[in-house]
Amino acid sequence: MRPHPSESKVADIGRAVDGRRIVNETEGWMRGLIACRNNLSPATPLRGARITGVLHMTAQTAVLIETLSALGADLRWCSSNAFSTQDSVAAAVAKARSASIFAWKGQTPQEYWWCVKKACTWPGGKGPNLILDTGGDLTHLIHVGVDYEISYERTGAPPPHLLGLEPAEESAVILNMLRDQYLRNPAHWRELVQEVVGVCEQTSSGVHRLRQRESNGSLLFPAMSINDCITKSKIENIYGIKHSVLNGLLCALDVMLAGKTVLICGFGDVGMGCAMAMKAAGARCLVAETDPVRALMAGMEGYQVTTIETVLSEVDMFITATGDSGVIRMEHMLKMKKNAVVGNMGHFNREIDMESLRKYPGTKAIEVKPNVQRWTFQDGHSITLLAEGRLLNLICGTGNPSLVMSIAFTLQVLTQAHLWKNRNLAQTLPTVCVPPRKIDTQAALYHLPCIGAELTVSTNNPISSNEVL
Ligand SMILES: NC(=O)c1ccc[n+]([C@@H]2O[C@H](COP(=O)([O-])OP(=O)(O)OC[C@H]3O[C@@H](n4cnc5c(N)ncnc54)[C@H](O)[C@@H]3O)[C@@H](O)[C@H]2O)c1
Structure with a gap:
């Protein structure tokens, strides 16, 4: 069922009409992502998946959200930065019932982390199956939530490493939030982790945090580094x-x-x-x-x-x-x-x-x-x-141009669908992987027409445009 706008929290739902105009205009610059949407939506490859997204709530992100929704996903979303939300766009997405949105421009640290928590908590208490993270804040929250529960159960106190987190103001906010949650359900984060199939991380700073967890053996679910796709690092970045x-x-x-x-x-x-x-x-x-x-x-x-x-x-x-x-x-x-x-x-x-x-x-x-x-x-x-x-x-500006975001977001859509399709493949130890090369190839293929490019097809090694999914 699509979420009612009253479930969202945005600055002003009355600005939805302005926001929709901006999203429609932006779609025109994201033809590759729209082609991917049109191609995949009949098969609804994300049907049944609950996805939490933590990514700047801009017009380009709205096109991503509405693509994931067209592919069948049930979505909750917040921004990955307290100041990057375009308020009219957040209102348009909430009004269209494409996702529950928790984002507005100019949040305090308390508000920012409240939004992250709301975005990963469905009515009834369930969490996401798939995560789309930017910088790793949601992934971090889930991991420290699990650490908190285990430490409290064993010692009656939060784990010492949480107390020294920087910046100090944010760690105090996170600790308060974990304390409240622990009082309501002392196994909340451990239950939530059981249903997480994986995370797709958008940016290098988030991948760095994931690799630290992978190397010290504390990573709790599989991770895909979108940032390490060639079409992301060498084109968007x-x-x-x-x-x-x-x-x-x-x-x-x-x-x-x-x-x-x-x-x-x-x-x-x-x-x-x-x-x-x-x-x-x-x-x-x-x-x-x-x-x-x-x-x-x-x-x-x-x-x-x-x-x-x-x-x-x-x-x-x-x-x-x-x-x-x-x-x-x-x-x-x-x-x-x-x-x-x-x-x-x-x-x-x-x-x-x-x-x-x-x-x-x-x-x-x-x-x-x-x-x-x-x-x-x-x-x-x-x-x-x-x-x-x-x-x-x-x-200060409007961020990266829509065309390059269209490429990065096509990678996200294809990788989310790949994770969901392979959700029952057992992974003994969660690792950080780069999405299969064919996802990079497919994202590039969707975007070649946007720059008027014509591909040479080798008779010895042809690329099939239908090879993904
Ligand atoms: N503004 C945006 O739209 C946007 C887009 C993509 C990524 N990012 C962010 O930009 C940052 C850089 O991304 P990247 O993909 O280039 O990462 P990267 O890890 O590839 O590059 C960072 C570089 O900085 C160097 N470095 C580290 N500490 C340094 C220091 N103290 N002084 C000088 N150099 C130092 C590293 O050696 C490395 O070469 C990340 O935080 C990433 O998340 C921002």
């Missing part, structure tokens, strides 16, 4: 970012990039996309890297590879794209050029040490315009901070 980093910067600042000195911290696929955009815009682009291989690649592309400390005083714009924390710290911000721009493209909002900046004695922030703040220090010098250290392409 490079060319999508190349487009959206510029879009975000220009929406925020309307600044001339030619002639500026820009430091990109991290030369993974996302950092590479940022560097390509800066170079193409005429900026002088520098790169900071911790991995010797990626540093060498950056050098081979003609970027000066350096450290943030070496070039602090000459850089006009700093962009982080590492997935790491504390990449730009107080000691750096204090010595930057006057009004240097500081922004983040990585998934977590801890690449720039915002906590220390907020607490630093004598600092003052004023809002120059939405998502652009000027922070002034006691000595009078100042920096310009974008989106309070959150993903600048999504918060």
Whole structure:
């Protein structure tokens, strides 16, 4: 049964008409995903599957949700970032009864985690069979929920490793939530895990968290790394970012990039996309890297590879794209050029040490315009901070273009259907896998017409366009 809009929590359901207009327009740019929907929906390959999605609640995500729904899934959804929801779009999806939506723009940490919990709890208490995660927050919640129950049963206290989680404010919220749930049903998370067939993780930071669990033997269900598909890492993460980093910067600042000195911290696929955009815009682009291989690649592309400390005083714009924390710290911000721009493209909002900046004695922030703040220090010098250290392409701009999201979301749909189809295959030890190569191939095939490409078919090794599912 399709969920009634009253089950959702969005900013204003009255904005559904505006949201629907945006979703319809976006469908026109996601022809590959729509072709996949039209091709697979008659067979409803996701019939019977309860899916929880944790992914930025944007117009492109709405097209993904409505594709999964057309394939037969029963969906609950929340955003993977407290600030990335397009409120009218969230209203449109809830109104259309395509999914129960728990998302609005500008959530407190309590609200954010409440939404994650609601999205994985069906009326009657059941959890998801399949998870579509971005950054791994839901996967993390389920795992710490299980840890909490086991520890409480054995020792009467939460596991010590939960108490030291960062950031402290979020870990307090999670602990409270787990405590409340434990009082209502002390086996809730263990029961929920029994029915999880697997998770498809969208982004590199989430895959990193999954691989940590895999290596220490604590992973509780199979995981698919969408990020490791070629059409994701080498197309969305490079060319999508190349487009959206510029879009975000220009929406925020309307600044001339030619002639500026820009430091990109991290030369993974996302950092590479940022560097390509800066170079193409005429900026002088520098790169900071911790991995010797990626540093060498950056050098081979003609970027000066350096450290943030070496070039602090000459850089006009700093962009982080590492997935790491504390990449730009107080000691750096204090010595930057006057009004240097500081922004983040990585998934977590801890690449720039915002906590220390907020607490630093004598600092003052004023809002120059939405998502652009000027922070002034006691000595009078100042920096310009974008989106309070959150993903600048999504918060200041409109995120990656619909075409590349269509490719990544087609991978998601095909991988969810693959997991559901093979749900009864026993896995002795859950692992993190890359989806089968034929899923990559199929996602590419759906999108070749979108760029007017014609494929050469080898007579020795033909590709069948019907080979998946
Ligand atoms: N903004 C978006 O739309 C978007 C899209 C996809 C991925 N992401 C996120 O962007 C981040 C980067 O993604 P990726 O796919 O390039 O990851 P990646 O792991 O391939 O690359 C990260 C790079 O940063 C380097 N690095 C790590 N710590 C560093 C430090 N302290 N200083 C300098 N370099 C450092 C690593 O060596 C690595 O080469 C992740 O958090 C990912 O989730 C954002």
